[in-house]
Amino acid sequence: MKKVITFGLDQHENMCLANLIAPENFTVQKAEISVDLIAYPGFLFIINPEAMNDDEFNDVMDFYLLFSIDEISETLVFIRDITLPEALKEKFLVYADFSELLPELENILLSAYQNESVQ
Helix, strand or coil, X not given: CEEEEEECCCHHHHHHHHHHCCCXXXXXXXXXXXXXXXXCCCCEEEECHXXXXXXXXXXXXXXXXXXXXXXXXXXXXXXXXXXXXXXXXXXCEECCCHHHHHHHHHHHHHHHXXXXXXX
C-alpha cells in the first residue's frame, strides 16, 4: 500500500485528503515531527512548511540535496509559498494554499505514483 505522508496540515485538510484518496490504493499518514519527512517511507509528501522552523526546513532540503534529481523518487508538495533551492525546483511542487492543491490532487497522485514506479 502506497503512503501519502502529511505534515503541518490541520485536521480538516487531513480528513479531506483521506476522503479523496482511494483507500484501496493509498493510505494517508500524518508525520508528527519534521524528521518524519525523512524517516517515513512514502511516495508523496504534502507539507505545510509553516509548521517547521527554519532549521527543520533546511534540514529537509539539505537531505534531498544529497541526491541527484534523478535519484529522488518521492514527490514533495508544499502548500504555502516558499523558496526552494534551485536544484529542487523542478522536482518539488509549491501551491499557495491547500485549496489550490485540491483540484490538482488526482494528477499529482498519478504523477507521483508513476515517478516512484520508474525509480
